[in-house]
Amino acid sequence: DLPRPTMGSPGPRCPVSEQRARWERKRGRTARELLETERRYQEQLALVVQYFLCILRAKGTLRPAELLAVFGPWESIHIASQELLLHLEAGNWGAGLERFCHHLELYTRFAANEEQSRATLQKRLRKSKHFRRFVQLQEGRPEFGGLRLVDLLPLPLQRLQQYENLVVALAENTGPDSPDYPQLTKAAQKLSEAIQHVSAISREQENGRQLHRIQTLLSGRRAKGLTKGRWFLRQGWLLVVPPKGEPKPRMFFLFSDALLMAKPRSVLHVLYGGTFACRALYPMAQCQLQRIFGHSGGAGGGLLSLSFPQEKLLLMSTNQESLSRWYHSLTLAISSQRR
Numbered sequence: 001d002l003p004r005p006t007m008g009s010p011g012p013r014c015p016v017s018e019q020r021a022r023w024e025r026k027r028g029r030t031a032r033e034l035l036e037t038e039r040r041y042q043e044q045l046a047l048v049v050q051y052f053l054c055i056l057r058a059k060g061t062l063r064p065a066e067l068l069a070v071f072g073p074w075e076s077i078h079i080a081s082q083e084l085l086l087h088l089e090a091g092n093w094g095a096g097l098e099r100f101c102h103h104l105e106l107y108t109r110f111a112a113n114e115e116q117s118r119a120t121l122q123k124r125l126r127k128s129k130h131f132r133r134f135v136q137l138q139e140g141r142p143e144f145g146g147l148r149l150v151d152l153l154p155l156p157l158q159r160l161q162q163y164e165n166l167v168v169a170l171a172e173n174t175g176p177d178s179p180d181y182p183q184l185t186k187a188a189q190k191l192s193e194a195i196q197h198v199s200a201i202s203r204e205q206e207n208g209r210q211l212h213r214i215q216t217l218l219s220g221r222r223a224k225g226l227t228k229g230r231w232f233l234r235q236g237w238l239l240v241v242p243p244k245g246e247p248k249p250r251m252f253f254l255f256s257d258a259l260l261m262a263k264p265r266s267v268l269h270v271l272y273g274g275t276f277a278c279r280a281l282y283p284m285a286q287c288q289l290q291r292i293f294g295h296s297g298g299a300g301g302g303l304l305s306l307s308f309p310q311e312k313l314l315l316m317s318t319n320q321e322s323l324s325r326w327y328h329s330l331t332l333a334i335s336s337q338r339r
Contacts, residue, residue: 027173034166035088041159042085045078048152051138061131062124069120070153072113073106077156080106094183097167101190107160111198115205117153157198164191207231214253218262218278231256234329236322241303241314251276252315254329256336257284259306261313282308285337289330304330 053071056062062070080103087096124131139148168191171184210232234254239247240261253260262276292303292314301318304327317323 023173023175027170030166030169030173031088031093034170035085037162037166038081038085038088041155042078042081044147044152044155045074045081047143048149049075049078051141051143052135052149055138056134061128061134066120066124069113069116070124072110072117074110074156076103077106077110093170094180094187097187098183101187104190104194107156107194108197108201110156111201114154114157114202115208118150121150121153160191160195160198164188164195167191216275218253218260218276230258233333234326236326238326239316239318241316247316250279254326254333255284256333258282259284259287259330259333280311282306282311282313283337284330284333287330287334289327289334291327306330 048071053067053075056067057064080100084096084100087093087099090096125135135149138144144152167184168188171181171188174181174184211230214232214235232253232255234252236252237249238252240250241247249264251262251264253262259282260278261280261282262278265275265277286308288305288307290305290307292305301316302320302323304315304323306313306315315326317326
C-alpha cells in the first residue's frame with residue numbers, strides 16, 4: 001500500500017497551476033508598471049502643453065508654423081495618453097490598448113518631424129533672445145525637476161519603445177482563454193509595426209545627415225547629387241596601387257550604389273582647405289570584387305581587386321581587420337544592386 005500523507009504535509013504539486021500563478025504575478029507587475037509609468041508620462045506631456053504650447057500660442061512668441069515645427073502633434077499625443085490612462089485605471093487593459101493603437105500614426109508623424117523639431121528649436125533659441133529667456137524661465141519651474149525642453153521633446157518616441165516592451169510582456173503573460181488576450185496580442189503586434197516604421201524613419205534621417213556631411217567635405221562635379229536615393233555605408237582611407245609607382249592614399253566613400261574616390265586637398269587651399277576633391281565615382285552594379293590576399297586573419301594587410309567595365313582598381317590596406325570590413329561592405333553593396 002502507498003503511504004498516506006500525514007496531516008499538514010503538502011499535497012501533490014501541480015506544475016500547470018504553478019505556471020499560471022507565475023504568469024499572473026508577472027502580468028500583475030507589468031500592468032502596475034504600465035499604469036504607473038503612464039501616469040508619469042501623461043504628467044510630463046501636460047507640463048509641456050501647459051507651460052510651453054498654451055503660453056507660446058497665447059503670446060504669439062512663435063508663429064503657428066514654428067510652433068508646429070517644434071512640437072509636432074504633441075497635443076494630440078497628450079489627449080491619446082489621457083484616454084489610455086482612463087482605460088488603464090478602470091482595468092480595461094485590452095480594450096484600452098486596442099483603442100490606443102488607433103493613435104499610433106501620431107507617433108510616426110512625430111518621428112518624421114523630429115529632425116525639423118530639433119533644428120527649429122535650436123534656430124529660435126539662437127536667434128530670439130526673448131524666446132530663449134522664456135524657455136529658461138519655464139525650465140526653472142519646480143514642476144520640471146531640472147529637465148530642459150530638449151530633454152522632454154524626445155519623450156513620445158522613448159515612450160513608444162516602453163509601450164512595446166510592456167504590452168508584449170502583458171500579452172505573453174495573459175492566458176489564451178482570457179477575454180483580453182486577442183486585444184493584447186493585436187496591440188503588441190501593432191506597436192511592433194509602429195516601432196519598425198519609426199526605426200526606418202530614424203535610419204533615413206541619419207542617412208540624410210551623413211550624406212549632407214559628406215557633401216560638405218567634397219568638391220568637384222562628380223560629387224553632386226549625393227543627397228538623393230543613396231545610402232551611406234562606409235568611409236575610410238585605402239591605398240590605391242597603380243600599375244607602376246608607389247601606392248597613393250585616397251579617401252573612399254561607399255554608398256549603396258556607388259564607390260566614390262576622393263583626393264585630399266591641401267589645408268592651405270584658399271577656398272577648399274581641408275576638403276576632398278572627387279576623382280571618380282564607380283557604379284557598384286558593374287563591380288567584380290575579388291580578395292587577392294588578406295584571408296589569414298594575421299597582423300598583415302591585404303589587397304582587394306575591383307573590376308569595372310572601363311577600369312580596374314587595386315586597393316590595399318595595411319590593417320587586415322579594416323580590409324575585411326571593407327570587403328564585407330563592398331559585397332553587401334554589390335549584392336543589393338543585383339537583386
